[in-house]
Amino acid sequence: MKTWIAFWNIMKKDVRTYYLKPPNISWGIVFPLSWTLMQMIRSSGSVDLSSIREMLPGLIAMSVLFGTTSMLAVTITFERRGRSFDRLLLAPISLRAMVTAKLSGAVLFGALNAFVPVILAAWFVDLSEVNWVSVLLAVFLTALTSALMGLVIAVSAKEVFEAQTLSNFFRFPMLFLCGLFLPISSLPVCLRPISYMLPLTYGTDLLNSSILGASAMPPVLCIAVLLVFAILLFEFCQYSISRKWIL
Amino acid sequence: MSKTDIVTVTNLSKRYGSITAVDRISFSICSGEIFGFLGPNGAGKTTTINMMTGLARPTAGSIIIDGIDAVRNIKKAQSIMGIVPDESNLYDEMDGFDNLCFCGALYGMPRAARESRARELLEQFDLLKAGNRPFKAYSKGMRRKLTIAAALIHEPKILFLDEPTTGIDVESARQIRNLLLNLRLRGTTIFLTTHYIEEAERICDRVAFIVEGRIVAEGSVSKLLGSTGHGHAIRLTADAALEPFVCELQARVPGCTVRAEPGHAATVVSKERIPLYPILQYLDEQGVSVFEAKELTPTLEDVFVKITGIEAAESRKEARKVGIGR
Ligand SMILES: Nc1ncnc2c1ncn2[C@@H]1O[C@H](COP(=O)(O)OP(=O)(O)OP(=O)(O)O)[C@@H](O)[C@H]1O
Numbered sequence: 001m002k003t004w005i006a007f008w009n010i011m012k013k014d015v016r017t018y019y020l021k022p023p024n025i026s027w028g029i030v031f032p033l034s035w036t037l038m039q040m041i042r043s044s045g046s047v048d049l050s051s052i053r054e055m056l057p058g059l060i061a062m063s064v065l066f067g068t069t070s071m072l073a074v075t076i077t078f079e080r081r082g083r084s085f086d087r088l089l090l091a092p093i094s095l096r097a098m099v100t101a102k103l104s105g106a107v108l109f110g111a112l113n114a115f116v117p118v119i120l121a122a123w124f125v126d127l128s129e130v131n132w133v134s135v136l137l138a139v140f141l142t143a144l145t146s147a148l149m150g151l152v153i154a155v156s157a158k159e160v161f162e163a164q165t166l167s168n169f170f171r172f173p174m175l176f177l178c179g180l181f182l183p184i185s186s187l188p189v190c191l192r193p194i195s196y197m198l199p200l201t202y203g204t205d206l207l208n209s210s211i212l213g214a215s216a217m218p219p220v221l222c223i224a225v226l227l228v229f230a231i232l233l234f235e236f237c238q239y240s241i242s243r244k245w246i247l
Numbered sequence: 248m249s250k251t252d253i254v255t256v257t258n259l260s261k262r263y264g265s266i267t268a269v270d271r272i273s274f275s276i277c278s279g280e281i282f283g284f285l286g287p288n289g290a291g292k293t294t295t296i297n298m299m300t301g302l303a304r305p306t307a308g309s310i311i312i313d314g315i316d317a318v319r320n321i322k323k324a325q326s327i328m329g330i331v332p333d334e335s336n337l338y339d340e341m342d343g344f345d346n347l348c349f350c351g352a353l354y355g356m357p358r359a360a361r362e363s364r365a366r367e368l369l370e371q372f373d374l375l376k377a378g379n380r381p382f383k384a385y386s387k388g389m390r391r392k393l394t395i396a397a398a399l400i401h402e403p404k405i406l407f408l409d410e411p412t413t414g415i416d417v418e419s420a421r422q423i424r425n426l427l428l429n430l431r432l433r434g435t436t437i438f439l440t441t442h443y444i445e446e447a448e449r450i451c452d453r454v455a456f457i458v459e460g461r462i463v464a465e466g467s468v469s470k471l472l473g474s475t476g477h478g479h480a481i482r483l484t485a486d487a488a489l490e491p492f493v494c495e496l497q498a499r500v501p502g503c504t505v506r507a508e509p510g511h512a513a514t515v516v517s518k519e520r521i522p523l524y525p526i527l528q529y530l531d532e533q534g535v536s537v538f539e540a541k542e543l544t545p546t547l548e549d550v551f552v553k554i555t556g557i558e559a560a561e562s563r564k565e566a567r568k569v570g571i572g573r
């Protein structure tokens with residue numbers, strides 16, 4: 001019960017004081033929106049509504065990625081700099097529960113972000129054939145692995161700007177390698193193994209199968225791989241935090 | 248461990264690479280006392296607090312807090328601790344009230360309990376009006392007070408404070424010392440570090456001197472004060488220079504040494520207690536009036552200087568700035 005109170009409040013505080021601030025919310029709205037417009041204008045010179053559906057999985061993946069990775073990396077580095085992170089280490093709540101609470105805030109925010117493009121798209125195209133359960137699962141797992149990558153960055157960075165730079169350093173190549181813009185099969189052979197080492201690749205594929213009904217890998221495989229990524233990253237983060245931050 | 252010990256530290260060490268920050272220290276703290284950890288900069292005070300509270304892992308040694316092995320089971324021990332770090336570590340973006348409530352939540356306090364306790368603390372610390380201002384808008388003294396309040400939200404059994412009065416004004420420092428004394432009255436055990444010797448002398452029941460990671464003296468303030476072996480000293484202030492009377496005074500009080508000082512004063516030092524009557528009588532005969540005869544007691548600083556050979560003048564100078572010095 002006590003752990004639950006602490007858990008809930010850590011998560012609530014993060015969402016309220018960091019994530020639900022206008023500049024952060026704009027990532028989830030402005031970025032997908034401008035991306036969609038750009039794609040539509042480029043593809044036909046005029047606005048082509050039918051392409052919205054094809055773009056939706058990519059937009060969702062991007063919103064999640066942008067809503068989670070740097071958020072967690074930056075807020076944790078920020079709290080470390082201001083020493084308020086020590087408070088969490090000094091609280092009588094296990095490291096595991098504390099890390100999970102921190103992650104949950106970012107995952108929740110990432111998931112909310114994901115539904116901004118969905119709601120916008122729903123105005124223009126028919127989404128009745130979408131497998132929503134599978135979308136939710138894909139969003140959750142993508143958000144979880146992205147947030148964990150943010151945590152990996154937070155454990156490696158000392159300064160806020162370092163966290164920011166590192167996030168982008170990973171995020172942009174990831175967008176190009178995960179099969180969002182170019183199918184993996186069209187990438188140079190030497191880059192393909194890297195694609196398969198990115199959780200986002202599996203998240204995107206799972207979204208493709210849920211929304212478009214077409215995918216490169218069986219959904220069950222994607223789910224399994226994402227879960228393995230999540231567990232490994234979680235254990236790594238927890239180990240690093242306890243090694244590096246408890247002096 | 249005796250029945251009243253709440254903290255027992257044994258052979259505690261901490262090494263950072265080749266630096267030994269804390270070197271096999273042992274001490275215990277009785278339940279309900281104020282225990283002062285005194286030492287110059289870099290002595291290992293913060294490192295010791297960090298190890299006791301779970302921010303640092305001891306390289307060796309054991310820490311028992313309220314019967315809990317705090318090295319193995321720190322999370323359990325943390326629930327009875329309140330911790331005030333040397334720098335404020337509250338959340339800049341949140342207001343005072345929310346900061347306190349959040350800290351209460353970290354200790355698993357239900358909403359109603361933490362909210363009423365937060366209000367109570369804001370009132371007690373004179374911060375009620377600032378309660379809905381963001382923490383980043385607080386002055387240094389207000390920040391320190393709120394940080395202490397945050398450590399008290401869950402009514403901890405033992406309170407750790409790292410240099411609670413460093414860098415704040417006379418009045419705030421005094422308020423904080425009074426607060427600590429009040430907490431002790433209510434049974435809270437307090438461990439504080441400071442480099443203001445006078446502060447320790449004023450409020451601590453027992454102190455330990457730590458220098459370069461080692462405890463060089465430990466005991467009750469009165470015991471340490473008695474250990475200097477200074478003998479007795481009296482300082483006289485008169486209406487004329489006392490220089491001409493030094494020899495005769497030494498003759499009248501056997502075994503004493505008299506030293507004239509500027510400002511019509513003199514210090515009389517002796518192994519035995521010093522009788523005042525012969526001195527006053529003689530000076531009166533010489534037509535000199537004595538206004539004041541004051542017994543000079545050794546201070547903790549004398550003890551510290553004697554034991555460590557370290558000039559504590561620096562710390563004293565700094566202490567004056569914040570109004571602890573006399
Ligand atoms: N994380 C660390 N890595 C390396 N050395 C450290 C670390 N923390 C402390 N030290 C060293 O340990 C020694 C003791 O430091 P500590 O902070 O405990 O001193 P202190 O008594 O609190 O001093 P102050 O009065 O300045 O706060 C110092 O020599 C310091 O340089």
Ligand SMILES: [Mg+2]
Nearest residue numbers: 292293333409
């Ligand atoms: Mg210190």
